[in-house]
Amino acid sequence: MAVVEWTAHLKTLFPVLGSGPASIEAGTVAAVIAELERRAPGIAFYICDELGRLRRHVNIFVDGEMIVDRRALGDRLGEGSRVFIAQALSGG
Amino acid sequence: MADRILIGTRKGSFIAENGSGAFRLRLAGHAGTCVNYLAADPETGTIWAALGFGHWGAKLSRSTDGGQTWADASQVKYPPGARYLAPPDPDEEIEGEPTRYTIRDATLLKLWVLAFGPGGRVYVGTIPGGLFVSEDGGESFELNRPLWNHESRGGDLFTGEGLGKTDWFGTPASEGGEFAAGIHSIEVDPRNPNRILVAVSTAGVIETTDGGKTWRGRNEGMTNDYSPDQNAEWGHDPHSIQMCKANPDHVWQQNHCGVFYSSDGAATWKKVSAPEQGVHFGFPVAVDEKDGRTAWVVPGISDQRRMAIGGGLFVARTTDGGATWQQLRKGLPQENAYDVVYRHALAVKGDRVVFGSTTGNLYLSEDRGETWQTLANNLPPIYSVRFG
Numbered sequence: 032m033a034v035v036e037w038t039a040h041l042k043t044l045f046p047v048l049g050s051g052p053a054s055i056e057a058g059t060v061a062a063v064i065a066e067l068e069r070r071a072p073g074i075a076f077y078i079c080d081e082l083g084r085l086r087r088h089v090n091i092f093v094d095g096e097m098i099v100d101r102r103a104l105g106d107r108l109g110e111g112s113r114v115f116i117a118q119a120l121s122g123g
Numbered sequence: 124m125a126d127r128i129l130i131g132t133r134k135g136s137f138i139a140e141n142g143s144g145a146f147r148l149r150l151a152g153h154a155g156t157c158v159n160y161l162a163a164d165p166e167t168g169t170i171w172a173a174l175g176f177g178h179w180g181a182k183l184s185r186s187t188d189g190g191q192t193w194a195d196a197s198q199v200k201y202p203p204g205a206r207y208l209a210p211p212d213p214d215e216e217i218e219g220e221p222t223r224y225t226i227r228d229a230t231l232l233k234l235w236v237l238a239f240g241p242g243g244r245v246y247v248g249t250i251p252g253g254l255f256v257s258e259d260g261g262e263s264f265e266l267n268r269p270l271w272n273h274e275s276r277g278g279d280l281f282t283g284e285g286l287g288k289t290d291w292f293g294t295p296a297s298e299g300g301e302f303a304a305g306i307h308s309i310e311v312d313p314r315n316p317n318r319i320l321v322a323v324s325t326a327g328v329i330e331t332t333d334g335g336k337t338w339r340g341r342n343e344g345m346t347n348d349y350s351p352d353q354n355a356e357w358g359h360d361p362h363s364i365q366m367c368k369a370n371p372d373h374v375w376q377q378n379h380c381g382v383f384y385s386s387d388g389a390a391t392w393k394k395v396s397a398p399e400q401g402v403h404f405g406f407p408v409a410v411d412e413k414d415g416r417t418a419w420v421v422p423g424i425s426d427q428r429r430m431a432i433g434g435g436l437f438v439a440r441t442t443d444g445g446a447t448w449q450q451l452r453k454g455l456p457q458e459n460a461y462d463v464v465y466r467h468a469l470a471v472k473g474d475r476v477v478f479g480s481t482t483g484n485l486y487l488s489e490d491r492g493e494t495w496q497t498l499a500n501n502l503p504p505i506y507s508v509r510f511g
Contacts, residue, residue, distance in 0.1 A: 082228055
């Protein structure tokens with residue numbers, strides 16, 4: 032069971048998710064996103080583009096490390112892995 | 124509705140409503156988010172917002188209660204297999220081999236403009252160069268493939284490798300600054316909704332008369348001053364086009380290379396710039412609803428210096444198809460003003476003319492531009508101003 036948290040901006044955009052963290056049964060980051068989409072329809076297209084790739088200015092960390100597979104989100108999770116969905120800092 | 128003005132800004136959606144003889148402005152939603160275009164469907168009253176999140180991508184939002192509450196609409200997405208030709212990418216070039224166009228998978232880079240047709244039809248223009256159409260009031264959107272696959276674009280890349288070259292070039296207007304072609308003007312003929320003009324930066328004007336099944340270039344008479352062949356069919360940079368509602372054969376175009384006017388439905392264009400009146404470079408154009416010879420523009424100095432001329436802001440109006448122009452300055456700042464007005468940030472309804480600038484100023488005229496009042500001075504940069 033992974034423990035999943037997300038940036039405050041996503042909490043505002045998808046209040047249905049609550050403030051987290053959420054416990055999600057998932058073996059990969061892609062499975063985490065799929066489960067979030069089930070709970071908060073539409074959120075997957077905020078995190079990823081049409082091709083399922085992680086958006087350029089979004090980062091996902093697993094146990095403190097940035098994921099490697101930004102194209103298919105195939106990074107594997109361990110039991111109790113902590114997943115954090117972050118937005119990159121930008122100006123303006 | 125001339126008593127309501129919808130304003131899309133870099134930091135949210137604003138609405139100005141006329142009550143007791145004065146317009147009152149309020150932040151209506153999307154606080155902190157870039158709103159590229161804000162407009163109401165005249166049939167349904169639904170207000171649509173084209174959003175651009177820096178992190179989360181482009182999203183459609185709508186309100187069915189006059190802007191009190193907003194919800195995500197069905198999202199515009201490129202279908203699997205949608206690809207386009209992009210300029211050669213030095214990172215992908217192979218030494219010793221000729222430079223080739225790069226084929227890219229299409230993902231949504233920007234929602235740029237919205238338009239409405241009868242029966243709940245909603246049109247969306249995007250970067251990279253897509254025209255999306257909803258036939259069901261915005262419940263679902265579909266990419267118009269004949270335009271996407273147009274020979275000027277490079278042919279059908281869904282099923283093959285296309286023609287290997289494209290006449291569609293780029294614009295840096297996507298949120299990420301990625302250089303790709305974009306559709307920013309969609310004009311539906313009120314007499315016949317199967318006739319639609321779209322304008323592409325950078326390619327030109329394209330028309331369908333059969334509801335989007337076939338498309339043809341409409342750039343006869345257009346000239347440009349930045350390419351080797353100034354009379355080429357393609358490669359034009361229309362900044363915006365607008366047709367006259369009562370007489371849609373009258374079409375106006377503020378182009379990168381001047382102001383152009385057509386009185387034959389965009390079949391032929393005539394350059395009607397008047398540099399001695401400052402009328403040449405700019406982004407928006409607005410056409411009188413009834414008289415197709417009357418139009419307004421807000422000029423800037425030039426493409427190298429995109430700012431108000433001489434530090435004084437004016438709107439230029441013609442009432443004779445561009446033969447002569449009048450500078451309208453009364454009530455507008457005439458010193459230390461460097462406002463730039465973007466392509467969707469000028470609108471006309473009846474005698475009212477309104478425009479907003481990237482400096483966050485919003486100006487209204489109730490007498491066709493003769494005199495101006497300031498509605499706001501400290502808004503975020505304004506991208507879109509529409510009555511409705």
